[in-house]
Amino acid sequence: MKNFIFFTIILSTSFTNSLFAKLPGIKGSIKNAQNTPVEFANVVLVMANDSAIVKAGLTETDGTYLFENIPLGQYKLLVVQLGYQKFYSEAFEVKESPQPIILKEVVLEESAINLKEATITAKKPLIEHHIDKTVVNVENSVVNAGATAIEILKRSPGVIVDNEGNIGLSGKSGVNVMIDGKPTYLSAKDLYEMLKNMNSDQLSRIDIITNPSAKYDAAGNSGIIDIRLRKRQDVGLNGSINGSYGQGSYPDASGGINLNYRKEKFNLFGGYDYTKGYYYTKTKLARRFFSDGSNTLFDQSTFNKGNYTNQNFKGGIDYYIGKKHSFSAVLRGNFNSNYDSTTSTTLIKNTSEIVDSSYITDNINNSKWNSLTGTLNYQFKIDSLGRELTVDFDKAKYDNGNDFVFRTNYYDYNNTVVKTEYATNDQPATIDINSVKLDYTQPWKKTMKIDAGLKSSFVTTDNDVRYVNYYGNEAVLDTGKTNHFNYKENINAAYINWTGEHKKVGFEIGLRGEQTIADGEQVVNNETFSRNYFQLFPSAFLNYKFTEKHMTRLSYSRRIDRPGYQQLNPFRYFLDPYTYQQGNPNLQPQITDNYEASYTFKQLYTITFNFSHTSDAMTQITKQNDSTHTTFITTENLNSKDNYGVNINLPIHVTEWWTSSNNISIFNNTYQGVSSVGNIDQSLTSYFINSVNSLEMKKGWSFEVSGYYQSKMVWGTWLVNPQWSVSAGISKMLLNDRLQIRVNLNDIFFTQQENSTIKYQNIDATFSQMYDSQFVRFHVSYSFGKRNIKTKNHSRGPEEEKRINFGRQ
Structure with a gap:
């Protein structure tokens, strides 16, 4: 088989060599x-x-x-x-x-402008639609000034973020989120915490890739979101300082500095920012339990208030050893702490909805979320023909922890306390990540090239949860709620990718193989599991350019989503005495086949038809026990999930000073299979509309308004109700475009609230949540030092060269 594949590649290469001309x-x-x-x-x-x-x-x-x-x-x-x-x-x-x-x-011809005062402003549109990806240029946005990465993603075309922190694209979950091209390896919850603590002043752009090639990790069935951090390329010493203040129901403030010093062979860079803020969330959850012809309603209202402190830094060096060799090292750290208090009141009502009893849970949580990430990169440009060798070493350590203190008072129908429970729950967790990657590029006959590479990653997690009940002055370890879970995962990968073009035709064919070796251990119960499997992930892309105005593209890729370590951990994470989450050690990875066909007009307007089929679809399942009145959430594999739809990008140049970027995504999600609670067959067609309008006015003024509308959609077994939001901002440039003052108003109509329902089998529940989404934010940034005199960019690839817009023309 291996000889056949090798022979086929060589034969196809020889044939294409003779066919394709430069x-x-x-x-x-x-x-x-x-x-x-x-x-x-x-x-x-x-x-x-x-x-x-x-x-x-x-x-x-x-x-x-x-x-x-x-x-x-x-x-x-x-x-x-x-x-x-x-x-x-x-x-x-x-x-x-x-x-x-x-x-x-x-x-x-020389310009009469004073060279000390002159600048060339490389200003890109906020949203760019390329044939292979969508780019959100964060640093150009007025509305996104001072926002978190999560807030920016919620405003990005086709991106959906639910109340659990899960990120989806075009109605599909399972996105692989990367930072500067590096996987994060984090669970949805941990990833959400990291992005929530990442400020827009750290970000340069966000690349959204719905159908990646074999060069990328196979993880992420709906695609890749690559968050690129800022790093200036200007010669000499330069930098910027920034500060912001936001006011909603509660305030937040941040400040930071970025420095860069670049000479012909060296580039030193670093930055630090600090954020302090306060927040709240209000949640309502109503659940009905059915037993012996009657039903009991648990009507729960929760108010959560807290404060947080975030510190982020980044430092690094680029060293160019002649024209062929370059070396870079980057160290990035995040240190975040959070304190919040939660009061949850649950009224227990009978069939007539008369309160029989109730309970109130007070919960205080001190949490931390710290990370340290280091990257070493070596690049060898072998010759002027384009042969290139790149080696990357990455190491990351995440140290997370939650310390909960619970107190629950139980009341009878007269509102008299009948019982009080005290408990503590400590949840320390560490994640260690090590990876090494080698990539090689070999041009072939000037119109083709082959990329090949190897990668190995090693991830170790340690999650030690201790639950202690207090009876007077006596502390008793609750062994039923205490667990120590260790998980190790090693992924070894190899890929080959072949690209070429001839006149109006371009192609890309790739094959990636990944071996996964995983071991999990539940220390308390002495239970273990092991996985060892190898899978192939082909990809293929075909472009045809009819004329300069008309282009089509066909693409296919196979993707995988592996269970997160928390999804595999069978331990119960209690939210209150009657509600918890639980992992599933029998969970299997899901495999997705993605198909896309797109048409582009004038290199601007694009319509894309897509279809994906997911086998062993990992789906969040809600279960409840009518006799004990407990509800819990776990993840199971369904037979399949199908997603099909159409995505339309409509950038409109309304006037010389007004541009509008619009995205419409229409999709259908169908879940089918047998779960532990019975058959599931859910299907719904939904749509998502995103629009960003930018107005470049005279004398350094600019205005921006953005909005989105998300229709009713199905997310696993839950039905999510429509949601929409509008935000706006205004900006003024001063001091020769060095000082920028921005004011933005987020969620103007206070509609960014989440509502969902679930009705199947014996479950009948509604959920709603609102938070401090409506606020005004003032943001100031000042740039200093030499600017905009570019030297050679040794690392710039073709994608950065696709669109450049100089100044306000």
């Missing part, structure tokens, strides 16, 4: 009036008809530039450099040619 290239040079080469000038190739950006780059030290593999058509050239006037060329045609087309030498 597209023309464009080359030229930039000089000034003194006949001196202009180095590191920004050169942009745009379409002649609508100025859509095709490629962009920088001139070399001798003033030359080269664009390869340019599709046939009409183009113009734009050149921008500090201290010179902007240059536009006349339209020219790219025809079939075995040699690069040499353009007329460009001579830039």
